[in-house]
Amino acid sequence: MNNFSYTRAGDVATAVSEIARDNEAKFIAGGTNLIDLMKENVARPSRLIDITRLPFDKIEENEDGGLRIGALVTNTDVAYDEQVEKRYPLISEAILAGASQQLRNMATTGGNLMQRTRCYYFYDTATPCNKREPGTACSAINGFNRIHAILGASEHCIATHPSDMCVALAALEAAVRVTGKDGDRAIPFAEFHRLPGAAPQTDTNLRADEIITAVDLPAKGFAENYTYLKVRDRASYAFALVSVAAALEMDGSAIKEARLALGGVAHKPWRDAEAEAMLNGKEASKENFQKAAEAILRDAKGFGHNDFKIELAKRAVVRALRQASAMGEMGKRYDDKLHRTADKPR
Amino acid sequence: MNNKSDGEIVGKVPTSGPAKRSITLKVNGVEKRLEVAPWTTLLDLLREYLDLTGTKKGCDHGQCGACTVVEGRRVNSCLTLAIMKDGAEVVTIEGLAEGDALHPLQQAFIEHDAFQCGYCTPGQICSAVGLMNEGRAKTADEIRELMSGNICRCGAYPNIIAAVQEVMRASAGRAKR
Numbered sequence: 001m002n003n004f005s006y007t008r009a010g011d012v013a014t015a016v017s018e019i020a021r022d023n024e025a026k027f028i029a030g031g032t033n034l035i036d037l038m039k040e041n042v043a044r045p046s047r048l049i050d051i052t053r054l055p056f057d058k059i060e061e062n063e064d065g066g067l068r069i070g071a072l073v074t075n076t077d078v079a080y081d082e083q084v085e086k087r088y089p090l091i092s093e094a095i096l097a098g099a100s101q102q103l104r105n106m107a108t109t110g111g112n113l114m115q116r117t118r119c120y121y122f123y124d125t126a127t128p129c130n131k132r133e134p135g136t137a138c139s140a141i142n143g144f145n146r147i148h149a150i151l152g153a154s155e156h157c158i159a160t161h162p163s164d165m166c167v168a169l170a171a172l173e174a175a176v177r178v179t180g181k182d183g184d185r186a187i188p189f190a191e192f193h194r195l196p197g198a199a200p201q202t203d204t205n206l207r208a209d210e211i212i213t214a215v216d217l218p219a220k221g222f223a224e225n226y227t228y229l230k231v232r233d234r235a236s237y238a239f240a241l242v243s244v245a246a247a248l249e250m251d252g253s254a255i256k257e258a259r260l261a262l263g264g265v266a267h268k269p270w271r272d273a274e275a276e277a278m279l280n281g282k283e284a285s286k287e288n289f290q291k292a293a294e295a296i297l298r299d300a301k302g303f304g305h306n307d308f309k310i311e312l313a314k315r316a317v318v319r320a321l322r323q324a325s326a327m328g329e330m331g332k333r334y335d336d337k338l339h340r341t342a343d344k345p346r
Numbered sequence: 347m348n349n350k351s352d353g354e355i356v357g358k359v360p361t362s363g364p365a366k367r368s369i370t371l372k373v374n375g376v377e378k379r380l381e382v383a384p385w386t387t388l389l390d391l392l393r394e395y396l397d398l399t400g401t402k403k404g405c406d407h408g409q410c411g412a413c414t415v416v417e418g419r420r421v422n423s424c425l426t427l428a429i430m431k432d433g434a435e436v437v438t439i440e441g442l443a444e445g446d447a448l449h450p451l452q453q454a455f456i457e458h459d460a461f462q463c464g465y466c467t468p469g470q471i472c473s474a475v476g477l478m479n480e481g482r483a484k485t486a487d488e489i490r491e492l493m494s495g496n497i498c499r500c501g502a503y504p505n506i507i508a509a510v511q512e513v514m515r516a517s518a519g520r521a522k523r
Contacts, residue, residue: 006367028430031425031430035426039406040407080482100495101494102408102473102476105419
């Protein structure tokens with residue numbers, strides 16, 4: 001770890017002014033990702049601004065009939081919150097699919113949004129990486145890229161965003177509330193994270209002087225028909241190779257509204273309006289699910305080791321949609337059983 | 347600050363480290379006043395400054411769970427900066443027994459032969475204490491899932507599950523009475 005100084009922010013205004021006057025400073029809350037990166041010499045902040053005593057630790061009703069999750073609410077407290085479990089079970093399911101209970105007890109909502117990729121080259125300071133050292137190279141494109149992106153990548157970076165929670169938040173169209181020197185704003189979830197393009201060092205559209213204060217969940221939680229399906233190398237405590245958040249509003253056996261977000265496949269949770277529109281007003285059938293899966297992966301490109309993800313993602317989309325649409329029916333139990341058997345071999 | 351390979355140091359390097367800061371920490375029920383540098387982790391503080399070496403350093407990256415302690419809830423002490431925990435209460439493996447009477451989980455780990463090399467055991471037991479406080483796991487599957495942050499390279503998992511289950515059953519029985 002490098003030498004750094006430590007300040008504890010007593011209020012939001014201080015936190016904002018402290019971060020604005022030092023572009024090598026970083027906020028710290030749960031620290032589960034940042035301290036790890038500091039130990040690896042990937043993050044070398046000049047100072048840490050401890051924000052854990054700021055008043056962002058509550059889950060409250062927001063003015064639109066949804067919920068406002070404070071940026072400092074831990075992953076555990078969100079996942080097990082009674083209102084979240086009841087109204088947004090997709091979020092609980094996604095959070096509990098990620099990390100370990102120890103990490104979820106520490107990690108915060110805001111920090112989950114700000115976590116960095118787990119690309120091995122990003123972590124390995126002996127190799128070039130455009131995200132870590134802009135202008136060097138992407139070692140993954142011609143290297144080991146089994147865990148890397150198949151959608152939205154660029155010649156500069158093929159890293160993926162590692163979060164599970166963010167995939168659910170993308171599907172539910174949450175908004176990220178931030179405050180900075182120019183005041184407050186709400187960033188639609190789809191615009192919070194960015195694609196790598198020519199500037200992979202920048203993960204999000206958060207400005208340098210801004211702090212996340214909360215995540216707003218819209219009133220519509222898709223609590224009846226939803227699935228978070230995560231495919232990974234071991235049954236628990238591993239990052240997604242591919243994950244799917246599927247949220248459906250059903251009208252009998254027809255789909256009124258579909259939301260689909262993919263994790264583990266791109267630099268941000270992947271949504272596709274065209275694929276979702278193909279499902280709206282259609283019967284919940286395997287053929288229609290298959291078409292949507294083909295649509296959402298239509299521009300997918302593998303880099304060798306991760307070619308398998310394209311077919312894997314298609315199948316995961318179909319299965320997630322089957323599970324989500326069949327909830328409350330016989331099919332749900334059947335699919336759940338299938339899911340368990342397939343994901344947790346013993 | 348970049349430390350170039352030839353030893354040349356680029357960027358602004360403070361001539362001396364930032365000042366240590368005084369914090370108060372209650373460890374296993376005893377209040378301690380400590381001077382800590384910003385980068386001292388709770389794990390290093392416990393082991394190097396307080397000689398509580400029961401808590402183990404495994405991966406030092408939050409991946410293995412050997413450093414698990416209970417700070418209200420179970421956490422990875424290797425990813426916790428001590429300076430941020432001013433005023434906190436921490437329970438380590440050394441704080442579980444009451445005198446010579448082992449904690450039920452410690453006793454059950456012995457009876458079920460739930461370890462071989464023993465290196466992960468303090469973390470496993472502290473994690474299981476947290477698991478029981480949370481009250482979310484009922485079945486063996488749920489215990490496995492919620493204990494997945496503790497790796498045992500000897501592979502003692504079946505016996506660890508059995509030990510945890512036994513203590514859970516016993517405490518559920520006590521609660522009913």
